Amino acid sequence: MKTIVRFVLGLLILMGFYYISSFVVKLLNIPLAPAILGLILFSFALVEGLIKEEWIQTTCDCLIKNMAMFIVPFMGGLVLYKHMLVKNWFVILIVIFVTTTITIVVTGLFVEYGLKYLRLYRKRKNND
Template identity: 30%
Template sequence: MVALLDLPIPGNIIGMLLLFILLVTGVVKLEWIFDVSNFLLTHLAFFFVPFAVGVMTFGELFLQSGWTIVLLLLISIFIGMTFTGLTAQLVMKGRKNKDDRESYPHNN
């Protein structure tokens, strides 16, 4: 899709956005992907092994710019966690409002 549309965004980001949109719209049910996503989250550490091995080849770069890289990583982590938390709160608030509306009897 990225190559076809010549998008400047990585394919994995597009995939996550598409999955999010499909989950929010109800096209894909959470129950359909829950077991697989839970398995992947359980074994998430294994996905970082290739990354860690690749980072070892950049020892000279870390010696020169290590503190800058660490600072940028911390800022990125903070931004990612903040937006993830805010998104989760919005989704939970929307789910709670939907549950509240469904629990009250309607006068017709």
């Protein structure tokens, strides 16, 4: 019983952030998905301590754990766009292979050598 109350409370808080964000997005006419703005505001509120961890912990853990399930209906929606997928399957595969590889390689190298350089730099500074 307590868990259900907690879950509902957390959900109300999350939806509250969604409604505030939707309002802001509409008011300022910014091309950002309301859920994303909600995520940004929610993170700030948590870090700043405006929201207590206990209030949302149960809901967040449960939603994140099952997140993939909520995508499945979209996969079913592919039947509507079959022709597009059939027509573009080659491009889609090429794009995924090439761009994902480039992204992983460049980001990986940057962070790896960035951190190494930083460590060296700090060491040198300490020795001076």
